[in-house]
Amino acid sequence: MADSSGRNPQSPGFTDKLKSWLCWSWTYICALWFAMVLTMVYVLRSPLKLQETVNAASVFLNTLTPKFYVALTGTSSLISGLILIFEWWYFRKYGTSFIEQVSVSHLRPLLGGVENSSSVGLFSSVNGDTEPRTNVAECKVWRNPLNLFRGAEYSRYTWVTGKEPLTYYDMNLSAQDHQTFFLGDTQQLRPEDSVMQKAWRERNPQARIRAAYQAIELNRECAAAYVLLAEEEATTITEAERLFKQALKSAGKDTNLVVYIKRRLAMCARKLGRIKEAVKMMRDLMKEFPLLGMLNIHENLLEALLELQAYADVQAVLAKYDDISLPKSATICYTSALLKARAVSDKFSPEAASRRGLSTAEMNAVEAIHRAVEFNPHVPKYLLEMKSLILPPEHILKRGDSEAVAYAFFHLQHWKRAEGALNLLHCTWEGTFRIIPYPLEKGHLFYPYPGCTETADRELLPSFHEVSVYPKKELPFFILFTAGLCSFCAMLAMLTHQFPELMGVFVKAFFSTLFAPLGFFADKMESFMPSCLWHQLANV
Numbered sequence: 001m002a003d004s005s006g007r008n009p010q011s012p013g014f015t016d017k018l019k020s021w022l023c024w025s026w027t028y029i030c031a032l033w034f035a036m037v038l039t040m041v042y043v044l045r046s047p048l049k050l051q052e053t054v055n056a057a058s059v060f061l062n063t064l065t066p067k068f069y070v071a072l073t074g075t076s077s078l079i080s081g082l083i084l085i086f087e088w089w090y091f092r093k094y095g096t097s098f099i100e101q102v103s104v105s106h107l108r109p110l111l112g113g114v115e116n117s118s119s120v121g122l123f124s125s126v127n128g129d130t131e132p133r134t135n136v137a138e139c140k141v142w143r144n145p146l147n148l149f150r151g152a153e154y155s156r157y158t159w160v161t162g163k164e165p166l167t168y169y170d171m172n173l174s175a176q177d178h179q180t181f182f183l184g185d186t187q188q189l190r191p192e193d194s195v196m197q198k199a200w201r202e203r204n205p206q207a208r209i210r211a212a213y214q215a216i217e218l219n220r221e222c223a224a225a226y227v228l229l230a231e232e233e234a235t236t237i238t239e240a241e242r243l244f245k246q247a248l249k250s251a252g253k254d255t256n257l258v259v260y261i262k263r264r265l266a267m268c269a270r271k272l273g274r275i276k277e278a279v280k281m282m283r284d285l286m287k288e289f290p291l292l293g294m295l296n297i298h299e300n301l302l303e304a305l306l307e308l309q310a311y312a313d314v315q316a317v318l319a320k321y322d323d324i325s326l327p328k329s330a331t332i333c334y335t336s337a338l339l340k341a342r343a344v345s346d347k348f349s350p351e352a353a354s355r356r357g358l359s360t361a362e363m364n365a366v367e368a369i370h371r372a373v374e375f376n377p378h379v380p381k382y383l384l385e386m387k388s389l390i391l392p393p394e395h396i397l398k399r400g401d402s403e404a405v406a407y408a409f410f411h412l413q414h415w416k417r418a419e420g421a422l423n424l425l426h427c428t429w430e431g432t433f434r435i436i437p438y439p440l441e442k443g444h445l446f447y448p449y450p451g452c453t454e455t456a457d458r459e460l461l462p463s464f465h466e467v468s469v470y471p472k473k474e475l476p477f478f479i480l481f482t483a484g485l486c487s488f489c490a491m492l493a494m495l496t497h498q499f500p501e502l503m504g505v506f507v508k509a510f511f512s513t514l515f516a517p518l519g520f521f522a523d524k525m526e527s528f529m530p531s532c533l534w535h536q537l538a539n540v
Helices: 002-006 012-043 050-063 066-094 098-110 150-161 168-182 191-201 205-218 223-232 237-251 255-271 275-288 297-308 311-321 330-342 350-356 360-375 379-383 401-417 421-435 453-460 477-498 500-528 531-539
Strands: 122-124 130-132 141-143 395-397
Touching (some): 066 500, 150 223, 150 237, 168 191, 168 223, 168 453, 205 223, 297 311, 297 330, 297 401, 360 421, 379 421, 395 401
Antiparallel strands (some): 141 395
């Protein structure tokens, strides 16, 4: 059976070879066909009266005034300019060329093109395993561990600026999280649970709040309703804390609700300045529910410990969670870099380091910065205030701009507090890109940088924020082409308007030079082939 299948001409190997041979031969067949068509046109030039047609066209073109050519080139410049503006806008908004996208999506299949299968490869993960390269649909979005309160923080921003800090996509993900986290068992829904299930799906904030009050009327002990009111109706952190305490009393033994509420209570304490209390609450929560590490409560703990300047405790937390077998985050990588930079940054001088070289401690700090920048290259611009910060989204994409915004929003103050840390970061962070010149193909300490972050970040971050893109994309060919075409046509229109006679001489000389090889080729063919053969072919 195996032998017979191996000799089967319909096997995949034979089919691939046949396809490749056809593709190879098709190019030469097309070239031969094109040459035959040109030969036949030349042979039949007399019956087709091509010479008379060309002469008539020349007479017509000679009768046209320079104003016609000015209008022609001006119109061409205007049209190409409009195409350029549209292409530039589309590239800034979606990160790709519209013409290129249409060509690849619609024209390439018609021409028999196929997707390059080599682009779907396997990348090595951090722990050495292999994993498929992610596309846009597979980009995993994580809940922001330090997300703000909608009523007390996001809404106040909207009241002051008139801008919406959260996208609909981001809020929709939060609604799905709440439904899954609080109402996981849909088989045993109580009346108030059904109301809350609809409440999380409401797009209008006031409709969600009204639904929460409706659920409380059905059951005074509806903890999920108090959670919604604390998140969205409370206009101060103090009021949100009061509602969360009320929700905790009603949560009972619902583990998901208890964990969520205790975490938010710890965040309320942190925001109200009771940092030691917040640290204790987070530690107790991590001890009580050790299996819920995916909620990333340790990132809340790291930020609170940094505010206390308890760097030894920070190092102890990093020793537990900065492990090769655990998923990384910008908080883990950059906090590790901050601790190592803090040890040497107060005495660091670029001039002195260039003269004597880097010490062991300085080398460790630089390597930690390079490691952090490789994981998320968007963060340094926010820490160095080269790019303006916005309110962080409720969900982030690891290694993306959304994660960089969330990290820098909460941790910029800790970098400023460490004397010289930002100076060391400023002097060394760009050196990372020399280590990984092709980040989409090969990484250094991590797997290659995912190519899906830009599209996902544009969905998570508000439209008024300029999304950071890495690696920096070059301008598409069609933008450069339309820019050159627009400029060239505009220049021709101006020159034709200013110097009509000189441009006429130039155009005639240009076309005579352009068609000179064709005339030379025709003369050679006439001298090479017998004249009687040409007459016979013409008669045919």
